Amino acid sequence: MSKLFRHLPAVDQCLGALAADSSRQAGSPRPVTEGLPRPLVKDLVNGFLDLVREEIRAGAFAEEAELTLAALYPRMLAFVRRGARPRFRRVLNATGVVVHTNMGRSLLAPEAVAAVSEAAAHYSNLEFDLATGERGSRYTHVEALLCRLTGAEAALVVNNNAAAVLIVLDTLCKGREVIVSRGQLVEIGGSFRIPEVMAKSGAVLREVGATNRTHLRDYEAAIGSETAALMKVHTSNFRQVGFVKEVPLGELKALAATFGLPVIEDLGSGSLLRLDVDGLPGEPTAAESVAAGADVVTFSGDKVLGGPQAGIIVGRREIIECIKKNPLNRALRIDKMTLAALEATLRLYLDPELAKGRVPTLAMMTRPLSSLRAQAARLAGVLKKRLPACLDGRLGVSVRQGASRVGGGAFPEADLPTALVALTPLAGAGKNSGLSVDALRQALLSTDPPLVARVEDGALCLDPRTLDASEHALVLGALNQALGQALGDD
Numbered sequence: 001m002s003k004l005f006r007h008l009p010a011v012d013q014c015l016g017a018l019a020a021d022s023s024r025q026a027g028s029p030r031p032v033t034e035g036l037p038r039p040l041v042k043d044l045v046n047g048f049l050d051l052v053r054e055e056i057r058a059g060a061f062a063e064e065a066e067l068t069l070a071a072l073y074p075r076m077l078a079f080v081r082r083g084a085r086p087r088f089r090r091v092l093n094a095t096g097v098v099v100h101t102n103m104g105r106s107l108l109a110p111e112a113v114a115a116v117s118e119a120a121a122h123y124s125n126l127e128f129d130l131a132t133g134e135r136g137s138r139y140t141h142v143e144a145l146l147c148r149l150t151g152a153e154a155a156l157v158v159n160n161n162a163a164a165v166l167i168v169l170d171t172l173c174k175g176r177e178v179i180v181s182r183g184q185l186v187e188i189g190g191s192f193r194i195p196e197v198m199a200k201s202g203a204v205l206r207e208v209g210a211t212n213r214t215h216l217r218d219y220e221a222a223i224g225s226e227t228a229a230l231m232k233v234h235t236s237n238f239r240q241v242g243f244v245k246e247v248p249l250g251e252l253k254a255l256a257a258t259f260g261l262p263v264i265e266d267l268g269s270g271s272l273l274r275l276d277v278d279g280l281p282g283e284p285t286a287a288e289s290v291a292a293g294a295d296v297v298t299f300s301g302d303k304v305l306g307g308p309q310a311g312i313i314v315g316r317r318e319i320i321e322c323i324k325k326n327p328l329n330r331a332l333r334i335d336k337m338t339l340a341a342l343e344a345t346l347r348l349y350l351d352p353e354l355a356k357g358r359v360p361t362l363a364m365m366t367r368p369l370s371s372l373r374a375q376a377a378r379l380a381g382v383l384k385k386r387l388p389a390c391l392d393g394r395l396g397v398s399v400r401q402g403a404s405r406v407g408g409g410a411f412p413e414a415d416l417p418t419a420l421v422a423l424t425p426l427a428g429a430g431k432n433s434g435l436s437v438d439a440l441r442q443a444l445l446s447t448d449p450p451l452v453a454r455v456e457d458g459a460l461c462l463d464p465r466t467l468d469a470s471e472h473a474l475v476l477g478a479l480n481q482a483l484g485q486a487l488g489d490d
């Protein structure tokens, strides 16, 4: 066995072979190592050789000929190709959850993608006033648009909505009390909790009411010399039903006004459009919140709005001016690419129909069932015709009814009707015994690109709502790779 180790190719030999890669894959005419830092490739080669050494120790090789560079090369190439992929990369989202926080929330509209690319590649007037040739402010570029779309007097954008809530509380309420209903002390996931953000900002949470019911008199009784603001928080990812009561924003505003206190509203997802006609009722818009009298409103840029990650703050001018001057603003400020994407996205909203067509999040949320059915049928057709496991009867493909979700803590109880492509391993002889739905789902996580799907009623379900038709070839490729792995027949 020790003799076998000596026959392993040297690292330099391997590197040379990879650089001269002759087995270039179709569609990829360049050697696998081109453009990759040499230390990275070297680490991968060493990693591969370590793996082979382990296999030798485990008795996996009988003779020297199996250890020549030529014999090992195809596996080494695949190993390097897999390992050289960036950690952070594209995935296919077949879950039907449109604003999937774990998969990057919103996809940008083409206009926003172009704006990001322009801002990234070139100098810009980020903080340069082209009218005077002097220093300008990055905070002014989207302010007018936000005011127009929400009816607010002033606006500011920070890194995300958690930052927006933090800086609003820090500016207006530090060391003093903020009154919030017990029914609105939400946890958003990813550890954003209203009581904890409040604590971080130095504001003191004053809870009022009961979990299910809070009355105006509860707020009124809590107002005192220490009160800095009344706050309303959108419950986002849950709904209370039954014996419940919340105080409408307008009533809260009237109460606050008699005490000269501001009302803060954290809208969470914060839509800019009413989507009731598209079957998504009930989410308040930022404009409605401003109109009902909120003095400051915060919401996310990348949830239902469908823009880049950002925290949007709109409200009364004097309050926004104070927030702009808070030193925290410098720490929480948005970058130029976000700004570019946000401006391009917000411009589309000037024409709501244009926004619904161009902003992917809106388009996916409002897609008619007929269009989803047609796409599901097309995808199912492609898979039936082109997947070997379908052709030889080991995998069943059908279209069934299902439900998609908006995600991102918006419309939590809205089940959006959809058509799912359901993949079911068929009970049969031989090789098929190894294929389980869960193994297939798992194998799809390491394909190129990975495909994320859910298992429902014993089938792996692909929801076309979050897949673009142009991604069908990639879905087919991923399934081919995963089935090859799971069935051992590549």
Ligand SMILES: *Cc1c(COP(=O)(O)O)cnc(C)c1O
Pocket: 160, 161, 162, 163, 165, 186, 188, 192, 233, 234, 235, 236, 237, 266, 267, 268, 269, 299, 300, 301, 310, 311, 408, 409
């Ligand atoms: C999502 C959400 C947040 C956090 O927003 P991010 O943009 O993820 O930072 C805060 N408050 C509410 C009510 C939310 O729904």
